[in-house]
Amino acid sequence: MINIRTDLALEAKEMYAEEQNTSELPGVKVENKELDNCIVTKVEVMDEQGSMIMNKGIGTYITLESNLMKFDDDESREEMIKYLKDELVEVFGTDKTKKTLIIGLGNWNITSDALGPKSISKTLVTRHIFKNYNKDYDDDFTEVAALSPGVMGITGIETSETVKAIVDIIKPDRVVAIDALASRKMERVNATIQISTAGISPGGGVGNKRKALNKEYLGVDVIAIGVPTVVDAATLTSDVLDMAIDNLMSESKESETFYNMLKKLKEGEKYQLIKDSLDPYDKNLIVTPKDIDETIENLSIIISEGLNRALHPGRITK
């Protein structure tokens, strides 16, 4: 089983495939479609075996990879919102009586972790209007509530406790949890959206110890929407080390011994070696693009608008 930090099922699959030198994963089904400016990959973790191999809960993981997310113009944003909306509609279905609670995970004081709360602040909530008018159904809107529960260091309360308490009281049909993720590959940072029906499970890659936000604990469907916004420093170093060695090797033949030794190290071992070397440094190092502040703002628009359009089909937009 792999220890490298990734929240993306797509990467977990890649890493297993690489390590085992196979494209066959027992208990896991993978499908691709290539849209104009976006690659959509659907990874289905079908059973316990698949779950063990992937270190991910049973469920569907849809990944949208697109450089559209890196551009700050209206046109790119609109196109990306459309792709996201289409996948969300497929996951949510068309039952307009379903009630949604959207949760923005993460710490609003830490830019790279603020994707959830920032998306929540742009989400169209309607629950109070449904309640005021004593309605259960509307042609154009569905019932949506939203909350950013904060993190333990800010509230003193386990995030999952807060969410559970709210779920028990407002009784939604599903929870949508928005979170910033960690990726293994710098190129996926801020260029990937993962939608997962498996919810968020402890030990599910992130490293932040928080209890589960999944159907088992909350009692309702949990759809997680995440974007990798950081790579941890050890991951980056490990990747770059590989590339540096390849570069060196192509120039010189004399060091094959060391090269081969490194190649023989399992991926997890190499990561651990790097991790140990980083130890004298602060443990909380992250690698981000310099313009992370603007990037998170842009991503939060894409996610909130994707949700708004998927959940409120009759809402007029440009």
Added chain:
Amino acid sequence: MINIRTDLALEAKEMYAEEQNTSELPGVKVENKELDNCIVTKVEVMDEQGSMIMNKGIGTYITLESNLMKFDDDESREEMIKYLKDELVEVFGTDKTKKTLIIGLGNWNITSDALGPKSISKTLVTRHIFKNYNKDYDDDFTEVAALSPGVMGITGIETSETVKAIVDIIKPDRVVAIDALASRKMERVNATIQISTAGISPGGGVGNKRKALNKEYLGVDVIAIGVPTVVDAATLTSDVLDMAIDNLMSESKESETFYNMLKKLKEGEKYQLIKDSLDPYDKNLIVTPKDIDETIENLSIIISEGLNRALHPGRITK
């Protein structure tokens, strides 16, 4: 019964006294103390009669009035924090096993309404540490959790519902609710702190329709801490009108008829007249000092530090 908008028991008392031309309020007890730079008034609403007269729930209302809150230097702030801490300690008592949940009411996106959330962001929470170390008691700290539940327009959830849900799960011994208030007098804005053991009750002056945050609903003691940060435009106009007429009258005698007519209007009627005249304008007009942004920041430091020192007696501070 008075309709004019005030959240301060002190003002409710003043208005009744003015209207009835008496300083005796049945069911209400008032005490004063004058400290160096701060006047502390304790209004006790003792029974149903007092509650009706005051339009305030039964309980104690402590008001700190001080211009120290208007200065942005460390010294003034420290002195004010001390006054607040002393009153809070008296209200909280010294039992270190009591668990507190602090709630920051209001909308963090509206400066004049952001006092609660801003105070919460500076509050020292400890509940997660008590849980991690499986402790019930500490010499220096007490167990504190904190939450800014947002407002209905942002979350779609009634604030009181969110608070009730959290109270039911984390079972604190008391709730402290921080809120921005409305005052009747511009001179009290940003220069007054009210601490109340009556919690926050519907119709309790504010005009924002939200359900109660009080012992009856939550099942635990509720202490409300509030600072008036705005005066509504009708209130200001009404006050100024009075003063303008007095000014005019002192210069000229010929208009006694109109003057007397106005004087005969009950306070509430005059307010309604002004309110109606303001009707063509936006309903949401508020009157604030121009530097409201800095003011709210300063007030949030005073309140959070007052709470931190009252709840964590062993915490080292300068």
Added chain:
Amino acid sequence: MINIRTDLALEAKEMYAEEQNTSELPGVKVENKELDNCIVTKVEVMDEQGSMIMNKGIGTYITLESNLMKFDDDESREEMIKYLKDELVEVFGTDKTKKTLIIGLGNWNITSDALGPKSISKTLVTRHIFKNYNKDYDDDFTEVAALSPGVMGITGIETSETVKAIVDIIKPDRVVAIDALASRKMERVNATIQISTAGISPGGGVGNKRKALNKEYLGVDVIAIGVPTVVDAATLTSDVLDMAIDNLMSESKESETFYNMLKKLKEGEKYQLIKDSLDPYDKNLIVTPKDIDETIENLSIIISEGLNRALHPGRITK
């Protein structure tokens, strides 16, 4: 000459007309056009006499009045941006070799005063690109630089000094100065844009003592773009007092003496009376809508986008 605080030529004209009971202003020409959701008024102050009467510099003042500015949806915003762009294009002309320096006046720490700096932050600057490519002309873009000089209390430097220094070094063909204004009427707040070719002159209504930003001082054309974001408390009270008295009068006849006395007071005298009555209060009281934070954000998008489209005709937008 009138003392009441207004930055809008439109209001100065109205006040003169009201006071003098005439619609003829010597030295002043007024034109109207009614567009779909926007009224455009062009006030031309043609000579010294007009300037004295209006308490405004010689030049053209175009006012766009529209409730579109109050709505936060893309459609309303787009329509308003179009109206603004059209007027700006008329003022700027079509010479693509003209260089523009855009100045965001005001204090970014005070929400109601932050319109200028917030607009600047969304303005598309191109001067550095023209310099890097050593260009003087482009089909799609014109040369634009932008600066928020701050206010004296933040920088210790007179705003006009900073602007003059930058103008002398980068030698633009025109300066565009964006500022928050004061209006006399609550209904115009956040619902009016004034474009003026007269620049900004000392004593030109605002009350903030800063030296002039006009052609005489800077040596280049100065176009001021402003939106009234506040009404001062005295103005509001004065207006409401009028309405309250009218309301009272319609109900009762007995107080004609006082009423007539008040009516006989010149507008400026009444304002002064109210101003004096407000004296015990903080001098810096302003009246704003409660949601001023969001409003300023929305207005800054309209202004910056209007400018971007007027100055960069080839820029692709939705």
Added chain:
Amino acid sequence: MINIRTDLALEAKEMYAEEQNTSELPGVKVENKELDNCIVTKVEVMDEQGSMIMNKGIGTYITLESNLMKFDDDESREEMIKYLKDELVEVFGTDKTKKTLIIGLGNWNITSDALGPKSISKTLVTRHIFKNYNKDYDDDFTEVAALSPGVMGITGIETSETVKAIVDIIKPDRVVAIDALASRKMERVNATIQISTAGISPGGGVGNKRKALNKEYLGVDVIAIGVPTVVDAATLTSDVLDMAIDNLMSESKESETFYNMLKKLKEGEKYQLIKDSLDPYDKNLIVTPKDIDETIENLSIIISEGLNRALHPGRITK
């Protein structure tokens, strides 16, 4: 000459010493003092030869290294402010007639680059008061103006042009420029302050091409105050690669060839190799602690307060 990106003279010296295996640097003098919780190193670049070796302008570079900067409590902050103030007083001298212009370099929209502007916002400016009272001297305060000129991408104007324009108009005796720096070592990030009398010179390590801010260009003394807030990803990888190889070597002897080859690579070559390997990634990768937002806020308090106390000796502080 070394190409690795560092803004710290201390590190430039270390790197030369390491590479040349010597502690003697011609034209460079180094002194140390160890205070309670702070190490102060003074590097003097005395002549052209020293300047060439160090890739730094002639002048004095004082480095304060202290973990106090990493703690967010008042006590640590106060101690650090004291150390900084003491060094600044030594650099500034005691002439109270000297006028200072403080410049906050960097982009306020990018957290890791916002140290300058954030410090400026907390700086006590007095120039306008000296002007209003027509004073040249005060016992307690000196004349201070402050400006955050922004960056080229925001203003379209070269930062140095803006500063020069302001210097020419307000004629200060010295310019103090605050900037975020890049370090070679993660452990120095947010734990080091460099004060330099050499100003900021083009090619002086940072990589951001901007013209000089030094005495030659501005005509007055320029004191630069900087804190390294990021390490670039290539630097980190390079460092970690070294450590990883050392770790590996201590376990296994078989790869000495490769190891030795790597060791033989000059530092600059290795950095280039890594840099090339990082090429497929975004060029703007930075490595920061996760809590960079809070860190920059804390650092800006230390720097602004250090300056306030050094420049206004009579100001009362706690």
